Amino acid sequence: MLEYIINETNKFLEQMPKSKRKKKGQFFTSKETAEFMATMFQLEGLPLEINILDPGTGTGILSAAVVEHLLEADEKRSIHLTCYETDGDVLPVLKNNMVYLLSKAGDRFSYEIREQDYILSQQDDFNETFFASEQQTKYDLIIGNPPYLRVMRDNPAALAMPKVVHGAPNLYFLFASMSLFNLKDNAEMVYIIPRSWTSGAYFKAFRQYFLGEGKLLQIHLFVSRDKVFSSEEVLQETMIVKVKKTQIVPDEVRITSSQSNSDFNEISELKVPYSSVVSGRDLYVYLPTSKEDIDIIQRINTYQKTLPDEGMRMKTGIVVDFRQWDDLRKEPGDHILPLFYSQHIRNGRVNHQPSGKEFDWIIDEKPGLIQRNKNYVFCKRFTAKEERRRLQCGVYLPEDFKEYEYIGTQNKINFVDKTDGSEMDLSTTYGVYALLNSTLFDMYYRILNGSTQVNSTEINSIPVPPAATIARIGEKVIDSNDLSTDNCDRILKEVAYG
Numbered sequence: 001m002l003e004y005i006i007n008e009t010n011k012f013l014e015q016m017p018k019s020k021r022k023k024k025g026q027f028f029t030s031k032e033t034a035e036f037m038a039t040m041f042q043l044e045g046l047p048l049e050i051n052i053l054d055p056g057t058g059t060g061i062l063s064a065a066v067v068e069h070l071l072e073a074d075e076k077r078s079i080h081l082t083c084y085e086t087d088g089d090v091l092p093v094l095k096n097n098m099v100y101l102l103s104k105a106g107d108r109f110s111y112e113i114r115e116q117d118y119i120l121s122q123q124d125d126f127n128e129t130f131f132a133s134e135q136q137t138k139y140d141l142i143i144g145n146p147p148y149l150r151v152m153r154d155n156p157a158a159l160a161m162p163k164v165v166h167g168a169p170n171l172y173f174l175f176a177s178m179s180l181f182n183l184k185d186n187a188e189m190v191y192i193i194p195r196s197w198t199s200g201a202y203f204k205a206f207r208q209y210f211l212g213e214g215k216l217l218q219i220h221l222f223v224s225r226d227k228v229f230s231s232e233e234v235l236q237e238t239m240i241v242k243v244k245k246t247q248i249v250p251d252e253v254r255i256t257s258s259q260s261n262s263d264f265n266e267i268s269e270l271k272v273p274y275s276s277v278v279s280g281r282d283l284y285v286y287l288p289t290s291k292e293d294i295d296i297i298q299r300i301n302t303y304q305k306t307l308p309d310e311g312m313r314m315k316t317g318i319v320v321d322f323r324q325w326d327d328l329r330k331e332p333g334d335h336i337l338p339l340f341y342s343q344h345i346r347n348g349r350v351n352h353q354p355s356g357k358e359f360d361w362i363i364d365e366k367p368g369l370i371q372r373n374k375n376y377v378f379c380k381r382f383t384a385k386e387e388r389r390r391l392q393c394g395v396y397l398p399e400d401f402k403e404y405e406y407i408g409t410q411n412k413i414n415f416v417d418k419t420d421g422s423e424m425d426l427s428t429t430y431g432v433y434a435l436l437n438s439t440l441f442d443m444y445y446r447i448l449n450g451s452t453q454v455n456s457t458e459i460n461s462i463p464v465p466p467a468a469t470i471a472r473i474g475e476k477v478i479d480s481n482d483l484s485t486d487n488c489d490r491i492l493k494e495v496a497y498g
């Protein structure tokens, strides 16, 4: 069955330009991924009549994979499949494919295609409004590859699900939330989705709903990152999740990984305590792939409080240079201040040598663009993939730039400052530097965030030792006069993570 549907999909792909499908968030799952996803469900305990949902069915690849798998695995159960699809181009292919499935599966199989918007058609039910249906279909098993499409906050789909939207919405997590809503209690959904939801503020409301009403049982990752869809290059990094609709937190999450979407032969597996995968107030999802990773998460979780709890905060540099050309200068002079770029962070310190940028200076006239010249820890926001560390930081000391009361920071730097605007003392400054410059924090950040960008909200959510311990770490760094990562690691181990 799946073979046939893949062939029909390939014919459809030949005559449908990718640009057109991209606008609809339409990418098809590879045969191997679909087969793998179908085998992820726990079949024990399913009723004799299984209700399956495949929202955003496309040509029916996932439906075919799961129906085929269930029919082969069991000779008694019957299957009813519900498809939702709105795209007029793909619907004729889907209809044909379903007729084919029916002809092969026989009378244990039935289906319906709902040519309705999956989100809008159910918004009253989801929001439990006065118009909610009394009889809502709930499913035993849901399999999905939702559309990946950023939409505006006033898009009808986003307005339909305010509970899970916080910032820029994407159809994929609206679909995932609706699917969890559509599941029966204790039933499972298997979804292939981008990795972006696992951290970041925009996805917080979604994570609260998704991980509140459901619990992660398995996460599957791809080692080579860009090959999830057959003949389709999708830039987003993707993952497969299996989620059970339950309030009961499982002891562990299975984290599996394979080389790519077409190679599920060698699967490595790691069982990770649930609290090491879903953690913190923001419910970030950490993706450890080795015992070492788990150890790192557990070490960091020795503490509960964060930088903001300890009166400090990482912020993003203020000056967006391309918006401020008029205020920037090439040379120093009267009423002109040094402007710092990430190029100025080197070997654990901050210098102001020529950065290679056109403008290394900024006028002092606009208070909103400048900040006091005081102790900070600067951290690069962007690093290249091949670079060894994600967290690259330096101690900024005002005494190195004595003649200035104020300075400027470009927005490609993050800096750590006191929340109340006062100045961090010297030991604390060096202590914060040592944390961010350690192997422990760098590796922890990588497990949290697969991207190369250092997001200050995420840094502000990392548990840190108490302020007094941070200061003690800093004193030791100052005494040793050694800013290297090895030295920071050694001191952290001795003082805070032994």
Ligand SMILES: C[S@@+](CC[C@H](N)C(=O)[O-])C[C@H]1O[C@@H](n2cnc3c(N)ncnc32)[C@H](O)[C@@H]1O
Pocket (backbone or CB within 6 Å): 024, 025, 026, 027, 028, 029, 055, 056, 057, 058, 059, 060, 061, 062, 084, 085, 086, 087, 090, 116, 117, 118, 119, 144, 145, 146, 147, 148
């Ligand atoms: C990423 S594709 C996946 C297709 C198929 N599930 C697969 O795995 O190959 C998502 C599908 O959802 C459909 N879709 C997009 N928005 C929809 C909506 N609001 N309601 C129902 N289907 C939708 C698209 O037309 C597209 O076929």
